Amino acid sequence: MTDIHTHTLYGLDDGSESFEMSLKMLSMASKGGTKNIILTPHCNIPGGYLNYMNSTIAGRFEKLKDAAKEFVPDINLYLGMEVYASNDIPELIRRGMAITLNRSRYLLVEFNFEESPLYVFKVLQNIQKAGIVPVLAHPERYAFVQQEPYIVHDLIRAGIIIQINRGSILGKFGSQPKAAADYLLKHSMVHIVASDGHRSYSRAPILYDAYAEVEKHYGKEYADMLFKKNPQNILLDKDPAFLKVKLRHGKEF
Numbered sequence: 001m002t003d004i005h006t007h008t009l010y011g012l013d014d015g016s017e018s019f020e021m022s023l024k025m026l027s028m029a030s031k032g033g034t035k036n037i038i039l040t041p042h043c044n045i046p047g048g049y050l051n052y053m054n055s056t057i058a059g060r061f062e063k064l065k066d067a068a069k070e071f072v073p074d075i076n077l078y079l080g081m082e083v084y085a086s087n088d089i090p091e092l093i094r095r096g097m098a099i100t101l102n103r104s105r106y107l108l109v110e111f112n113f114e115e116s117p118l119y120v121f122k123v124l125q126n127i128q129k130a131g132i133v134p135v136l137a138h139p140e141r142y143a144f145v146q147q148e149p150y151i152v153h154d155l156i157r158a159g160i161i162i163q164i165n166r167g168s169i170l171g172k173f174g175s176q177p178k179a180a181a182d183y184l185l186k187h188s189m190v191h192i193v194a195s196d197g198h199r200s201y202s203r204a205p206i207l208y209d210a211y212a213e214v215e216k217h218y219g220k221e222y223a224d225m226l227f228k229k230n231p232q233n234i235l236l237d238k239d240p241a242f243l244k245v246k247l248r249h250g251k252e253f
């Protein structure tokens with residue numbers, strides 16, 4: 001499996017607290033069957049974490065990658081960021097302050113949970129105009145999606161990649177995100193499931209339990225698409241055509 005959304009790089013945000021915890025998290029992910037993992041620290045949360053690309057981030061990534069080669073050899077590490085929605089995202093990318101997922105065309109973007117759908121569409125379109133493909137992080141956690149989950153269909157038609165969280169599928173964020181995640185899964189409105197793993201002791205960076213849940217309810221082909229094929233395509237910067245959501249009725253959109 002490939003996990004495109006984790007807070008496994010230490011000391012930057014509300015994710016891993018230390019180098020040792022990062023190694024432990026990588027070990028947990030590897031034991032759970034994750035072969036590739038993208039480290040996506042929060043980049044620009046207003047009044048919160050500011051992690052614009054710099055030598056500290058690059059240095060910690062290289063240090064962790066070297067250690068993982070020795071202690072967790074079955075997992076491959078890649079770098080990305082989780083970028084908070086703002087109108088200056090194209091500028092942040094152009095200046096190298098924010099980076100895409102493994103330097104591909106795909107950018108992981110998050111919003112305030114109470115954001116309006118109009119603003120979400122506007123910000124995502126602005127990113128697309130700059131030639132970047134937005135990957136929308138955990139829409140099932142946003143109020144407007146919980147109220148009107150079918151709106152995600154419009155996002156997909158507009159070319160947005162939809163990533164939901166392992167924890168939502170397992171009911172770890174409560175009933176509303178779980179109901180929204182179930183709706184999106186049932187109606188084939190999900191491209192990718194990621195862990196959004198934060199720490200070794202909470203919101204673990206693992207996928208196998210959510211994979212089992214999706215496989216049980218929707219079958220192996222669908223689970224493989226969401227946990228393996230589509231995230232792998234992101235990692236390899238493959239054409240979005242490979243990311244088509246396959247409707248259960250045999251149609252695609």
Ligand SMILES: [Fe+2]
Pocket residue numbers: 005007082137196
């Ligand atoms: Fe996240």
